[in-house]
Amino acid sequence: MVRAARVDENGMKKGAWTPEEDEKLRAYIQRYGHWNWRQLPKFAGLSRCGKSCRLRWMNYLRPNVKRGAYTKEEEEIIIELHQQLGNKWSIMAGKLPGRTDNDIKDHWHTNLKKRARRNQSAKTKEETINAAGQAQPARKREQEAEEGAADRLPEPNSEGFFALSPPEASSSEITSPSSDYPPLSELNWALDLEDGISSFGISAQDNDSFWTQPFLPDTSYNVNSVFSPPFFAGEGIYDYGMDFFPQLAEEIPQQ
């Protein structure tokens, strides 16, 4: 499932991550944050490039990363967004809390692309029939039954946006309390691509607060017990200074 581990010419390890590496990275970031991806592996005691650490954290170790099967709702959202945005996986990830851009991209290529294509060809076929004045309602119902409700896509409006209405079928499913997402009908899809503001119920801002918070020490961790306290630079913000990080490296247990 994963690439074989190897070491590149710079002595950087590549390939599959071991549980030990995961634990080092997780422990380090949870405690100190990711102040600089390039420097981070050095202080975390990892023989990985910063990029690799970032990817591993973002796609796998980050808290709230949702794994496992996609729900019907999630798939519908992805298909809709792909129609609107194209391959803007990171924006899509912002609309699907817990899903990563990599994950969404993979799911699109392995599952949804085919379905979207099928829908498109069915739509084209239907349009051809209608244009010829030979619409066949009975056949259309038959076709819809074949494709399934989840496969149907709404028509874009004149501006090319989708005015979403609640799915015709399985409304109970869509509005199920156990659902992680609001029903499509309640979503404001006016994507503001200028500033990337999310209008989703669970806003990107909420979701990203973890990433935008100032560099804060874990309160459960007694900084003073290991080294002198960082300079308090303002409300909730600590200025550790450049000399701070090498001390952290020594403090992280090396395995």
Next chain:
DNA sequence: AAGAGTACCAACCGCTCTTTC
């Protein structure tokens, strides 16, 4: 049972964008 083909997903690569100096 075994080989071939396909699906899945973690990870890498290279490019672009943003920030800093």
Next chain:
DNA sequence: TGAAAGAGCGGTTGGTACTCT
């Protein structure tokens, strides 16, 4: 203002698991 560094994004690859014949 331009160069360098860092971060992020999207495309692609590698390798295992699963399914089919």
